[in-house]
Amino acid sequence: MKGDLLSLRDLDENEILSLLDLSLFLKNQYREIGSNSKCLNGKILGMIFQKPSTRTRISFETAMLHLGGHAINLSSNELQLSRGESIEDTAKTLSLYVNVLMARVYAHEDIEKLSNFATIPVINGLSDLFHPCQILADLQTILEYKQKLKGIKLTYIGDGNNICNDLLLGCSKLGINISVATPVGFEPLDWITDIARTESKRNNSCILITSDPNEAIVDADVVVTDTHISIGKENEIHSREKLFFPRYQVNDDLVKFAKKDYIFMHCLPAKRGKEVSPSIIDGPHSVVWTEAENRLHVQKALLLKQLNPQ
Numbered sequence: 134m135k136g137d138l139l140s141l142r143d144l145d146e147n148e149i150l151s152l153l154d155l156s157l158f159l160k161n162q163y164r165e166i167g168s169n170s171k172c173l174n175g176k177i178l179g180m181i182f183q184k185p186s187t188r189t190r191i192s193f194e195t196a197m198l199h200l201g202g203h204a205i206n207l208s209s210n211e212l213q214l215s216r217g218e219s220i221e222d223t224a225k226t227l228s229l230y231v232n233v234l235m236a237r238v239y240a241h242e243d244i245e246k247l248s249n250f251a252t253i254p255v256i257n258g259l260s261d262l263f264h265p266c267q268i269l270a271d272l273q274t275i276l277e278y279k280q281k282l283k284g285i286k287l288t289y290i291g292d293g294n295n296i297c298n299d300l301l302l303g304c305s306k307l308g309i310n311i312s313v314a315t316p317v318g319f320e321p322l323d324w325i326t327d328i329a330r331t332e333s334k335r336n337n338s339c340i341l342i343t344s345d346p347n348e349a350i351v352d353a354d355v356v357v358t359d360t361h362i363s364i365g366k367e368n369e370i371h372s373r374e375k376l377f378f379p380r381y382q383v384n385d386d387l388v389k390f391a392k393k394d395y396i397f398m399h400c401l402p403a404k405r406g407k408e409v410s411p412s413i414i415d416g417p418h419s420v421v422w423t424e425a426e427n428r429l430h431v432q433k434a435l436l437l438k439q440l441n442p443q
């Protein structure tokens with residue numbers, strides 16, 4: 134077992150909670166003394182990007198530097214991948230040089246191939262299906278603000294995309310009740326919802342998938358949305374805007390049904406005025422900057438678990 138993280142399917146409840154514990158410890162340590170121990174000295178992270186990134190790229194690179202290691206940014210255009218070298222051969226080659234690989238890909242199959250052929254741990258830095266590092270940071274953010282996970286209610290409004298899929302897995306594994314409202318035809322994939330339903334039965338938590346945002350958001354402790362136009366979906370912008378806007382926008386009218394002390398989360402980048410109104414994302418309930426910061430801490434925890442197992 135190389136300790137790959139392709140989606141939150143790869144972690145059980147205890148492994149997630151232990152990552153969150155370590156992440157919180159590292160966050161406090163960094164805030165109190167301005168550094169973490171350099172226990173990844175000499176370790177190298179290779180980062181492959183088929184798509185743009187701000188948070189994932191910089192937080193992974195910074196995490197490695199804070200822990201004494203190093204990160205190499207490998208845009209897929211600059212690799213021989215762009216000239217047809219296979220993912221299999223790329224994975225085998227990079228495994229000879231670096232200690233861990235993170236990749237952001239279009240097709241989830243690509244990260245699965247990397248995982249199958251690399252002999253080092255592989256981390257999904259976002260694929261069309263999953264974004265596990267983001268959801269670990271989200272779970273840490275919820276824990277910090279709500280002081281508990283089990284029994285709370287999270288509502289996701291918008292596209293049944295990579296964020297929604299891993300939220301379903303993460304919430305159901307940790308006993309968080311989750312309701313999802315998407316336009317018809319944009320629901321999360323059935324096989325992912327099925328896994329989440331099995332996990333939630335074990336935890337006595339609830340899952341609701343609906344097309345009605347007003348129904349989904351009732352009594353929510355946490356309200357989450359994401360762009361309606363993920364990277365790679367730009368050619369659907371007009372048809373999607375008609376379907377999603379304005380019904381699936383998180384705005385003042387919609388959050389009236391949430392709990393009074395709800396928190397608002399968004400993985401960013403956000404389109405203000407589309408999936409969320411400025412009054413919400415820039416308002417008093419928004420925790421998006423803590424959420425973005427937690428990417429750094431939770432990825433440090435992940436890298437330490439993968440590279441420094443003693």
Ligand code: CP
Pocket residue numbers: 185186187188189190259267400401402
């Ligand atoms: N949330 C997130 O993954 O941001 P980037 O696309 O900037 O990496």
Ligand code: NVA
Pocket residue numbers: 259260294295296359360362363364400401402
């Ligand atoms: N769903 C978005 C997330 C970006 C971090 C996308 O895939 O583009």
